[in-house]
Amino acid sequence: MTGLDSRNALLAALNRPSSRSNPYPLLSRLREASPATVGPDGTMLLVARHHDCGRLLRDPAMSSDYRRAPTLSSVPHTRMFVTLDPPDHTRLRRLVSKAFTPRAAAALEPRIRAIVAELLSAADPNRFDVVTGLAYPLPLQIICEMLGVPRRDLGLFADWSDRLTQSLDALMFRGDLADRDRAQCEFAAYFAQLIEYRRGRDDDDLLSRLIRVEENGDRLTHEELVSTLTLLLTAGHETIANLIGNTLLALLRHPDQFAALRAEPALAAGAVEEALRYDPPVQLVARTARGGYRMGDLDLPDRTLVLVLLGAAGRDPDAFPEPDRYDIKRRSGAHLAFSAGPHFCLGAGLARLQSTVVFEAMATRLVDPELVEVVHRPNVVMRGPSRLVIRAAGITC
Ligand code: HEM
Structure with a gap:
């Protein structure tokens, strides 16, 4: 037991203002007690x-289908493939993964550089x-361009993406999902129209390619197409925004590390990788146990909900020496910020690329940046700042 007698107590502890600004002392206590059941009935x-x-995360005996968990089974949600098991998961992931090869990500690099340069030039130091x-705005613009969404609709996407990602807490901790359902309906209606408009055209964006799969092989139903688009939008936007925010905050709070980056902008990839370990944007993922699973001396009944605390894993001293130190020269590649196993993040390359371009540019263009204000989002599953204000002596061209 963790000393937390219910799921609500766990959520309240994670959601306290002190945990919101720094959840790691609490996560460290949870890690020491782990693996541990929560609540008297041990269903989590x-x-x-x-x-x-x-x-x-690599064990096929764990299911990603949350609907198997009795406590969550009444919750309707679309069949995003991140919540499916083989064979459906394998089929849908294979179809989408073609758009996320290293080559496809690299082809976006000039566009990413151009947007970053433009946004930095527009900033008031x-x-x-x-x-x-x-x-x-950077990841939103990139994912919308990849999907072929008209620029004028970016604001709509920002709103749906916010509402869908905020609902992740409600899903894990049994909150109100009415707004998530409304956002999903609005999103589905928008995409139904865009799909009709795009059908039959020979465009090369990701949406058009997925439509052709649906038309040709009948291997992607309309519902699967819409839920895949919803997944790509939510997975590909706020996560990167949070990674950029979390990395910058870590650098500002470790001036020696920021100085090292400024001296050697090629360390940008290391700064991002270390932030993925040190303060990951996705703090937890869920699985459900299949019958007879044993962990330590615990026997998990079939359908037990398992919360995998990625944020706590990144600070585990058994895996990372001096885990509370942010060190951009550390080789922290073994972190689990992108998960592991069959659901390993499909957009990891794209996320790393966008964030690395940002920190290369910041290292060369921001002169003496200082932290003015930071406010964290009131979320537990997705972690990052909603406001991160800095002041700089200048932003060079
Ligand atoms: C810093 C940025 C990102 C982080 C931290 C992140 C994190 C994650 C994590 C933890 C998972 C696994 C969930 C699980 O195991 O249940 C995941 C899955 C996924 N991510 Fe990402 N992600 C990021 C960016 C992206 C981007 C940019 C895209 C695409 C545009 C993307 C697309 C996906 C997809 C499609 C899956 C589902 C994979 C599957 O179920 O097979 N992610 N991501």
């Missing part, structure tokens, strides 16, 4: 040690909210 298991998390001015 917390797993937080790096080794256990990695093993569990005296008061620059990096979230609204860069971290948020």
